[in-house]
Amino acid sequence: MAKLIVNGDDQEVQLPATVADLIKQNNVAQPDMVSVQVNEEFVDREDFDTLQLNEGDTVDFLYFMGGGQDKESIEYRFGRLGVQCSAGRSRGTKTNGQTFSTKEDSYV
Amino acid sequence: MFDFTEEELNRYSRHILLQDVGVEGQERIREGKVLVIGAGGLGAPVAMYLAAAGVGTIGIVDGDVVDLSNLQRQIIHTTPDVDKWKVESAKETINAINPHVKVETYREFLMADNALDIVKEYDFVVDGTDNFPVKFLINDACVMAGKPFSHGGILRFEGQTFTHVPGTACYRCMFKTPPPPGAVPTCSQAGVLGAIAGMLGTIQAAETLKYLTGVGELLTNKLLTFNAKTMDFRKINVKKTDKCPICGTNPTVTELIDYEQAACDLHQ
Numbered sequence: 573m574a575k576l577i578v579n580g581d582d583q584e585v586q587l588p589a590t591v592a593d594l595i596k597q598n599n600v601a602q603p604d605m606v607s608v609q610v611n612e613e614f615v616d617r618e619d620f621d622t623l624q625l626n627e628g629d630t631v632d633f634l635y636f637m638g639g640g641q642d643k644e645s646i647e648y649r650f651g652r653l654g655v656q657c658s659a660g661r662s663r664g665t666k667t668n669g670q671t672f673s674t675k676e677d678s679y680v
Numbered sequence: 681m682f683d684f685t686e687e688e689l690n691r692y693s694r695h696i697l698l699q700d701v702g703v704e705g706q707e708r709i710r711e712g713k714v715l716v717i718g719a720g721g722l723g724a725p726v727a728m729y730l731a732a733a734g735v736g737t738i739g740i741v742d743g744d745v746v747d748l749s750n751l752q753r754q755i756i757h758t759t760p761d762v763d764k765w766k767v768e769s770a771k772e773t774i775n776a777i778n779p780h781v782k783v784e785t786y787r788e789f790l791m792a793d794n795a796l797d798i799v800k801e802y803d804f805v806v807d808g809t810d811n812f813p814v815k816f817l818i819n820d821a822c823v824m825a826g827k828p829f830s831h832g833g834i835l836r837f838e839g840q841t842f843t844h845v846p847g848t849a850c851y852r853c854m855f856k857t858p859p860p861p862g863a864v865p866t867c868s869q870a871g872v873l874g875a876i877a878g879m880l881g882t883i884q885a886a887e888t889l890k891y892l893t894g895v896g897e898l899l900t901n902k903l904l905t906f907n908a909k910t911m912d913f914r915k916i917n918v919k920k921t922d923k924c925p926i927c928g929t930n931p932t933v934t935e936l937i938d939y940e941q942a943a944c945d946l947h948q
């Protein structure tokens with residue numbers, strides 16, 4: 573077992589392990605939205621499956637934290653953007669009318 | 681050279697007594713122009729402390745009205761303010777705390793088409809908003825305009841904040857793009873302990889005053905996170921990255937973007 577520092581705490585990890593393995597072991601709630609730093613460098617999402625961790629590595633998981641969106645302001649913004657509300661998730665739009673996909677992008 | 685009245689010297693005496701602040705620091709606070717975006721859970725304590733501190737000009741951006749459910753944490757508004765415009769209610773409270781403060785109100789939401797015009801008038805910007813499209817918009821507008829800002833986010837029992845000044849890590853260095861609409865819960869879906877907003881907002885207000893006075897070390901290149909359940913506070917070192925979509929070497933974000941909100945699930 574190797575010792576890593578994960579979010580500031582010591583953690584015993586069986587090597588070899590990739591960033592993706594560590595995400596799984598830590599039961600990260602929304603793995604497709606976590607930002608990961610290894611030794612204080614951000615890791616590209618496409619490297620999560622391949623980047624091998626080493627003894628003593630410092631790993632930080634960073635999570636999105638928003639706040640309390642109020643319904644009224646959402647409706648207001650939608651009105652100004654001219655976006656029609658449909659069920660479920662939808663794609664974003666830029667003001668210039670181009671469709672802008674937020675779904676396929678990475679979230680590192 | 682500092683033309684403080686007797687009343688002002690008395691009002692700000694506990695600042696002036698601080699060796700690091702003094703009359704000069706208080707003068708810098710009085711000359712300061714701070715934009716508070718959002719008069720909600722975070723913006724409320726920020727605006728109130730900045731008003732009490734004697735910040736010369738406070739701008740407030742919010743296009744919303746006060747709702748009864750806001751009062752659990754948005755302490756700048758009181759029960760008689762329900763249904764008033766938030767910017768008007770906030771202005772009244774600020775004026776009551778400190779009539780020396782000039783309040784500029786923007787009864788609108790920050791959007792790609794107004795962000796730069798509003799932001800450019802101020803020395804420091806405080807993100808007191810609650811949703812990712814605006815958080816990214818504030819980041820992008822401030823990076824483009826070369827303005828320092830304080831970022832803040834809260835959810836349930838947790839909070840996170842960092843301070844950006846030109847040349848240090850920005851929000852997109854940490855999170856490249858907003859989460860898909862609806863993917864990350866907001867407070868209105870997941871809830872938040874009201875006092876958490878106060879904890880984070882007062883940190884943001886302190887950062888603002890530190891910036892204006894030049895006292896201490898800002899939360900630049902650091903993400904401060906806390907969990908009020910355990911009262912664990914943690915500072916994570918973060919770096920400005922060359923791959924950042926806006927402040928990196930090959931920026932892909934070259935204009936402001938109105939990202940779509942997660943609205944639909946709230947309409948039910």
Ligand SMILES: [Zn+2]
Pocket residue numbers: 849850851852853854920921924925926927928
């Ligand atoms: Zn950046």
